[in-house]
Amino acid sequence: MAVLPAAAGTLEAPVKKLEVIFATAIVSFVVFVVGAGALYYNYSATVMRFPYVVGGFIIVLAVWRIFAALAAPPSPATPPHGARADTELSGAPTAQEESAGEILVTGLWLVSILPAVWIFGYLAGIPLYLLVYFRAHGERWVISIVLALAALAMTYFAFILLLKVRLPMLPIGFS
């Protein structure tokens, strides 16, 4: 059962800070987009009816969320309500177990697939990315090479030959 706002309980200090930042970011995003629609694009009432109503509700709820987070007493030992169920659901370590640095490094590793496919194209970029990733994370050469070759085979046979996907073979923009 969903937790009621009144029973929102305590928040760990860094999570509380993140909660406030996140809700503020949502409010800022909505205000910016709706403001652009109303003041810059001058959309008609028909076009803006839904954004006004939905945006208004989001702002009210998010501001309420900010005050609720600020009002909640900090408790280093207690994870936020809902976060517990969600992290359990995902199998991911809890916020306490993960350091911000670890998450940032992991994020950078994952995002680096974009320049890989951009520079080398999908067919070569993905196996190369996998090879580098596996080696950097301590996998043996044999496993790394076999998995990279398997990815190459899957990309070629499944996506290019079977599904007829026109994957860029060369750097994007040159193919």
Place this chain on the structure above:
Amino acid sequence: MEYFTLLADGFLRIWRLDVLLVMLAAIPFGLVFGIVPGLSGLSALAILLPFIYGMEPLPGLALLLAAHAVIYTGGSVSAIVLGIPGSPPNAATVLDGYPMARNGLGGRAIGAALASSGMGGLFGVLVLVAILPVLEPIVLAFGSPETFFLAVTGIAFIAVVGEGTVQKGLIAGLLGIFLALFGYQPVTSVPRFWFGSDYLLDGFRIIPLALGLFAIPEIIGLSVKGRAVAQKGDAHVTMAQVLDGVFEVFRHPWLFLKSSAIGAVVGVVPGVGGETAPFVAYAAAKQGSREPERFGTGIIEGVIAPESANNAKEGGALVPTLAFGIPGSAGMALLLGGFLILGLEPGPEFMREHMDLGVGLAMVLAFANIAAAAVMILFAPWVARITYLRGHILAPLLLAIVVLGTYASKNNPMDVVYVFVFGVLGYLMKTLGYSRAPLILGFVLTGAMETYLHISLRTYGLLFFMRPISLIIIALLVFGLGWPFFRLLLARLRRR
């Protein structure tokens, strides 16, 4: 009597060699698209569409329908084993299926999901067959105001059901609606909030959003963790476990029937069926349970309810597609394209002239559901073993599939970039306890909601909500939103 003859004829027609062959080709195709996150059911239908040129109507439509029917059956396996829904409608299965897998009960969850999918699909066909002769009054009773309120109710229910607070659930649902407001406005065709970007002219796409919200946070989790999702033995899925899960469906007959009925009924309503039905069934199961607090911790009821509804809705979704040419779900919209390719125009005329074909399609749906569930039950112990792969191996491989699948869906590299943008949003939501399901549902339903609201206001004015069915749905909406508060109030009163 004449209708029973049609039913018998429709049953016999699917046993033709050409129809059987295309179904046998379509079932594994649909299952693979269901299992692999990022390869949506819509991609499967779109890829198959060119192959039906020159085919006879029944085998041509059987190819599309059989693939479409089994996608959600395959998707349930990845939702349970990896915590990543194979396709958006499988998102509700993650809520209890994944915790079950992490508790070493993945086999039971898979067995229950597959059996409820197969039998739910069959239930949907029975509903379809039962209401085919009496279609018009049912679908016509749902006008634009009713459809609008049903969509709102769907989002509100999920907001209440989600993991975090009601407040956070509502923010997520509304944010989903807000993200869907980018791009051409459905009524006026004015490009809204496009900020000079060609990509935003068509608005954000469902595949990058769904993968960003559900796949990227899981991949980050796997990568940070490094070790296997399941330790040796944790996710040991045996045939006995899977069969036990299958029997669980028979141990919860009312839950299965109720959820399948919800799926079939919600599926009938044009545009709403798709992602709404499993969540509404999950919400109904949770609210009807004596132990609602156990939902989300990994219980079998939380798997049976969404999976029964998931496949049952397809039978319901065929109803408006066949009778009025109005797709009951996004997949049905592509199926409608298939009809047009084959020179058929669904609608009242179609029902009069080609009722035999309609019944034949119902039989295809029934066969595909049962055959897919049987195939998956046989191979489930092997499919589930991917959880033994270490996080450092699984994460980049999944990422590669996500990137390839996203690119393949539209051949647009910007989609891949947006997977990561929405991945950041998904990760933050997960960390802060915001339920991600309302966001995706809000996103999916917005186009139809905005159109239906516009039509309602134009047709009925500001009092468009005063129609009887609308009032009933609004009452359900208020009750659903207020239920957690009523429960708390009742509990406090009892304690006094």
